Amino acid sequence: MTLYFEDLEIGQYAEFGKTITDADVLMFAAVSGDTNPMHLNAEYAEATPFKSRIAHGMLTASFVSTILGTRLPGEGTIFLSNSCKFKAPVRIGDTVNTRCTVTTLDPVKKRVTLKTECRVKDTVVLEGESLVIAPSRG
Structure with missing residues (x-):
C-alpha cells in the first residue's frame, strides 16, 4: 500500500502491532551482530x-520502519532520519503497539515529519520523531 504525499494530512496515523518472541530476539541478534547477554x-x-x-x-525501533515503508506513507518512502528515546524495556512475550502520526508536511520537498511511539499496554517504551520523503504523484 502506498499513500502519496498528496494524500497525507496532519494528524493522520498508522499502527502496527507485534508480539515479541524468543526467535525474534535471536534472529535480530544474528542479523545485527548485537549479542549483548542482556x-x-x-x-x-x-x-x-x-x-x-x-x-x-533497535528491534522495537524497527517497527517504526515497518509502518513508514509499508503503511504510512508506504512503498517508495525514503527514510531520512529518526530519533528515539527508549523509555522502558520490552520483554519476550510483550506485544509492542507502534503508532506513527503525521505532524508536519513540506510540499516543496515532499517531506513528512511523523511522531513515533511504541507502547506495551499503557506503557510508552519508545518515543521519537522520523523524517521521510513520501512518494508523489507529481
Whole structure:
C-alpha cells in the first residue's frame, strides 16, 4: 500500500502491532551482530536491574520502519532520519503497539515529519520523531 504525499494530512496515523518472541530476539541478534547477554543469556539478565532478558531497543525501533515503508506513507518512502528515546524495556512475550502520526508536511520537498511511539499496554517504551520523503504523484 502506498499513500502519496498528496494524500497525507496532519494528524493522520498508522499502527502496527507485534508480539515479541524468543526467535525474534535471536534472529535480530544474528542479523545485527548485537549479542549483548542482556538479550540472550537469562542467567546474566537476572543479575541486572531488569531481572530478565529484554528485547533489543533497535528491534522495537524497527517497527517504526515497518509502518513508514509499508503503511504510512508506504512503498517508495525514503527514510531520512529518526530519533528515539527508549523509555522502558520490552520483554519476550510483550506485544509492542507502534503508532506513527503525521505532524508536519513540506510540499516543496515532499517531506513528512511523523511522531513515533511504541507502547506495551499503557506503557510508552519508545518515543521519537522520523523524517521521510513520501512518494508523489507529481
